[in-house]
Amino acid sequence: MDRMLVVVFDNESKAYEAQRALLDLDSEGSVSVYSYAVLTKNSDGTTAIKSGDDSGPLGTLAATSLGALIGMLGGPVGMAVGGATGALSGATVDFYKARVGIDFINDVSKVLLPNRVALLAEVEEEWTTPVDTRMEKLGGAVFRRAVSTVRDDQDAEHMAALKADYDQLKAEHANAKAERQTKLTEKINQLDSKIQHRMQENKERREALKREAQAKAEVLKAKATNSKLRAS
Secondary structure, three states: OEEEEEEEEOOHHHHHHHHHHHHHHHHHOOOEEEEEEEEEEOOOOOEEEOOOOOOOOOOOHHHOHHHHHHHHOOOOOOEOOOHHHHHHOOOOOOHHHHOOOHHHHHHHHHHOOOOOEEEEEEEEOOOOHHHHHHHHHOOOEEEEEEOOOOHHHHHHHHHHHHHHHHHHHHHHHHHOOHHHHHHHHHHHHHHHHHHHHHHHHHHHHHHHHHHHHHHHHHHHHHHHHHHHHHHO
């Protein structure tokens, strides 16, 4: 099962120990790590990414669901991005790209207080014990949530509502007097622009999810191949 994993620590060294432990579990085959980062919460409420050169098999964090989650945890003050993941700087992060519920964000934010550090990762795991045992031994508070595709249903409902409003306005326009038609035309054009923008956003999101899914499949394929080679 694909999951978002957040483990909160009191200091940076523990978070890096946790990162190494997570990658060890990946090497052992207990979990598959798609992307990861170490995030610090500064005393002023801003966040900074303290990750190494490698952000995981999926590459640039900004293009992943994990990157969106990092943006959501940045807080209202915004992110102070450093290190090798500068691609996130100035990015506008869509909440829905994180593919987790707002309750998950709230639960993590209550523990990820100023001067604390978190290891964040998108992983595939069949059971939780290997990760939890290693993280809890290091003193980490573990949060996890299965990534969701529910956004597709929400998008379909929202688009249907927009199109219903558009059809209603068009019907009114056909029977309205000239003075009223001018105002209705303006509303129709505004709504049409909103529909087109939403359609483009949905298309880009679907393409991004497709690329991410393909990258994950390649990660799992490579791990399976390596396992066979070790066994032979």
